[in-house]
Amino acid sequence: xxxxxxxxxxxxxxxxxxxxxxxxxxxxxxxxxxxxxxxxxxxxxxxxxxxxxxxxxxxxxxxxxxxxxxxxxxxxxxxxxxxxxxxxxxxxxxxxxxxxxxxxxxxxxxxxxxxxxxxxxxxxxxxxxxxxxxxxxxxxxxxxxxxx
Amino acid sequence: xxxxxxxxxxxxxxxxxxxxxxxxxxxxxxxxxxxxxxxxxxxxxxxxxxxxxxxxxxxxxxxxxxxxxxxxxxxxxxxxxxxxxxxxxxxxxxxxxxxxxxxxxxxxxxxxxxxxxxxxxxxxxxxxxxxxxxxxxxxxxxxxxxxxxxxxxxxxxxxxxxxxxxxxxxxxxxxxxxxxxxxxxxxxxxxxxxxxxxxxxxxxxxx
Numbered sequence: 001x002x003x004x005x006x007x008x009x010x011x012x013x014x015x016x017x018x019x020x021x022x023x024x025x026x027x028x029x030x031x032x033x034x035x036x037x038x039x040x041x042x043x044x045x046x047x048x049x050x051x052x053x054x055x056x057x058x059x060x061x062x063x064x065x066x067x068x069x070x071x072x073x074x075x076x077x078x079x080x081x082x083x084x085x086x087x088x089x090x091x092x093x094x095x096x097x098x099x100x101x102x103x104x105x106x107x108x109x110x111x112x113x114x115x116x117x118x119x120x121x122x123x124x125x126x127x128x129x130x131x132x133x134x135x136x137x138x139x140x141x142x143x144x145x146x147x148x
Numbered sequence: 149x150x151x152x153x154x155x156x157x158x159x160x161x162x163x164x165x166x167x168x169x170x171x172x173x174x175x176x177x178x179x180x181x182x183x184x185x186x187x188x189x190x191x192x193x194x195x196x197x198x199x200x201x202x203x204x205x206x207x208x209x210x211x212x213x214x215x216x217x218x219x220x221x222x223x224x225x226x227x228x229x230x231x232x233x234x235x236x237x238x239x240x241x242x243x244x245x246x247x248x249x250x251x252x253x254x255x256x257x258x259x260x261x262x263x264x265x266x267x268x269x270x271x272x273x274x275x276x277x278x279x280x281x282x283x284x285x286x287x288x289x290x291x292x293x294x295x296x297x298x299x300x301x302x303x304x305x306x307x308x309x310x311x312x313x314x315x316x317x318x319x320x321x322x323x324x325x326x327x328x329x330x331x332x333x334x335x336x337x338x339x340x341x342x343x344x345x346x347x348x349x350x351x352x353x354x355x
Contacts, residue, residue: 006193009219013241024192030224 003042008034018042020063023050028057044099048091055092063119064088066100067110072121073100082113089114104136111144150251152272152305153183153212154327155347161188163335170203172340177211179344180353181334185231187216200225214253222250229253231274234261239268255309257290259301266302273302274329277310278320282332292323299324314350321351 003018004011008031011019018040021031028043035041043059045051051062069079079100089096095116102110103123110118118141127133157176159169166188173184184207186200196218204213204226212228215221219242222230229251232239239254246252254265256273265273275298279289289311299306305326312320317328330347337343 007218007220009223009237009242009245012220012245013237024194026193026197026220026224030197031220034220034223 001040003040011035011039018060020044021059028054028059032058042097045088048087051088052091055094059094061095061097061116062088062092063097063099064115065098065119067098068101068106070101070122082109085110085113085115102137104133104140107137107140108144111141112148117141150271152251152326154307154351154353155181155344156183156185156214156274156307156309156327156329157181157334157344158185158187158216158309158329158331160331160335161190163332166191166199170199170206172335173203173211174206175340176334176344177207179341179346180348181211181344182353183212183214185214185216185329187231189217193218193221196221197224200227212251214251219245219250229271231255232270239265239270243269253307256298259297262298262302262306266304270304272305272307272326273298274307274309275325276308276329278308279311279316281311292319295320295323295325299326314346317347318350327351 001017003020004014004016005020006022006025008019008026019031020042021028022044023046028041031041040060042061042063043054044063045054054062064085066079067082067085085096085098097117097119098110098115099119102118102120107118120137124130124133157173164172184203188196200215200221207213214229214231215227216231217233217236219230219237231253232242233255239252242252251271253272253274254270256262256265256275262273262275277289278295295308307327307329308320308325309329312328312330313333320328334340334343
């Protein structure tokens, strides 16, 4: 799945599978007006109320974080922990993806808390062996998922 | 037949803070500006959409509204067109996306760029910079010959940009430009309306 951040026009031009919208990006219903049903829309809510609202406004999944401390994004705010994942997952019925400081060693608890998946930057991009790091993450997520 | 505007005002938050731009733009429209461009690359998409919606409501069709770079914001705000830079989405791709719903202007800096923009389906080009300008320091202007060359190379309207004063507006129109785009000449003026009127009169488009 190919996801473009923020730019709905770019996502359409590239025929992407999804567009991901942050809290200060175009509102979800506005983006939906342009992409219709042909594209998945992800949304990163700033609060629990935003998360519930995001689902009602038509987001297909939510990105929630930062789960753990992260150095990638200076404006990400304080770590919310897996507890926030659990709370959001109980409050919405669309899939939740955890993000922020996640690696193969700590991905399991994110899935255990109810997340459908994880999103990562540095634990893959900054790894010495990108393929190996990705495989380790995939194994961690899969084993946590099948343990449920 | 859609008329391409001739006197374009382009936003620049260094010269006029974004929260004051709409008021200044409306005064400029009173003076004869017939296109208002929102060119802000540093604000969030959500804020850009709010600014565009506010301008569209104020303009009420009295001048055409253009959004720089962001085709999605242009579509959602009901703007009349998009202005694409050299690092924006390609004109041909945008044309596929919007068909004929929006006007497409393309910034160009060479004859090659202008002929390519025309071939790709742009409705007009914004060519510059013609004169030395504070916004592009240390780069000499390309001069009137540049305007003549571009106007001779393409059949779509050429909007000249860069250091254009009212008297220079007359000059570039005589050199073949269809219109001009202005930033500081209006945004930094004490009175945006009379500044705009000076341009309109110099170009012979008084209302």
